[in-house]
Amino acid sequence: MPLELHNFEWEGERLVQRETEPHHIAGVLAKIRWVLENSDCDWEDVYSAYYVCEEDGTVTFYEGESAEAGNPGIWTYVVYSCPVGSEEVVKNSDINTLAPALEMQQLIYKLIFEELAQYRQQLGLTPAGSEDDRATIAKLEIGGSVFFGISAGSNPNRRKITLKVNPISRTHAEADAFQQAFDAGLRGGKARLTVDRDLCRACGQNGGVKGMARQLGIEEIEVISPSGRQTITLI
Numbered sequence: 453m454p455l456e457l458h459n460f461e462w463e464g465e466r467l468v469q470r471e472t473e474p475h476h477i478a479g480v481l482a483k484i485r486w487v488l489e490n491s492d493c494d495w496e497d498v499y500s501a502y503y504v505c506e507e508d509g510t511v512t513f514y515e516g517e518s519a520e521a522g523n524p525g526i527w528t529y530v531v532y533s534c535p536v537g538s539e540e541v542v543k544n545s546d547i548n549t550l551a552p553a554l555e556m557q558q559l560i561y562k563l564i565f566e567e568l569a570q571y572r573q574q575l576g577l578t579p580a581g582s583e584d585d586r587a588t589i590a591k592l593e594i595g596g597s598v599f600f601g602i603s604a605g606s607n608p609n610r611r612k613i614t615l616k617v618n619p620i621s622r623t624h625a626e627a628d629a630f631q632q633a634f635d636a637g638l639r640g641g642k643a644r645l646t647v648d649r650d651l652c653r654a655c656g657q658n659g660g661v662k663g664m665a666r667q668l669g670i671e672e673i674e675v676i677s678p679s680g681r682q683t684i685t686l687i
C-alpha cells in the first residue's frame with residue numbers, strides 16, 4: 453500500500469530522514485517566493501511547501517502551522533526506490549525539525565513585508581521597526597485590487613476619512629487603506645491586510661479594523677503583522 457506522508461502518497465519509495473541543510477531551506481523558500489509573486493497568494497502554499505532536490509535525491513517538507521504536524525517543522529528525506537509494498541519512512545528523532553522551521557518562518561516574513569519595505573523606501577521613510585521609525589504602512593488586498601495606506605503623519609497625500617472609525621485609528625495606515633478601497637467601490641468577500649507594525653489597541657482590540665471591514669461588507673479578513681497573522685470573521 454502506498455504510504456502517506458505530508459499529504460503526498462509515496463509508492464515504490466522509501467524515505468530516510470536526514471538533516472535539513474541550508475540549500476534545502478533555500479529551495480523551499482524559492483518555491484514560496486514564487487507563490488507570493490506569481491499567484492493570488494494562497495496561504496496554504498506559504499505555510500506548507502515542499503522542495504525536491506535532484507542533486508542529492510531529497511525531498512524537504514515545510515509545515516509552518518499545521519495542526520496535523522503539531523508544531524512548525526522541516527523534514528528532509530532521502531528518497532530511494534523500493535519494491536511496491538515495501539514503502540517505509542525511516543525517521544530520526546535526533547534531528548531538530550523545529551529550529552530550521554523557525555528560521556524559515558523568519559525568512560518568509562521578510563518576503564511578506566518586502567513589498568511594504570520597498571514602498572517605504574520610495575516614500576523616503578526609514579525601515580519599519582528602526583529606532584526613528586514613526587510611520588506605518590498597510591496593504592489591503594480586496595477584490596483583486598491592492599491599496600497601500602500610510603499613517604497620517606508620513607502621508608504626503610492625506611485622504612478624507614469618511615468611514616466611521618475611532619479618532620485614533622482614523623490617522624492610522626489601516627484607515628487610509630480601507631478608505632481607498634471604500635472610495636474605489638470595493639465591497640464584500642474576503643480581504644487581507646498586511647501591516648508593518650502590529651495593530652494598536654484602537655485598531656485591533658477595540659475593533660477599529662473590524663469596524664472598517666464591516667463597512668465594506670467584508671466577510672472575512674486576514675490580518676498579517678510582524679507578530680503573526682489572525683483571521684477576523686465578520687459574519
Ligand SMILES: [Zn+2]
Nearest residue numbers: 621624652655
Ligand atoms: Zn492603529
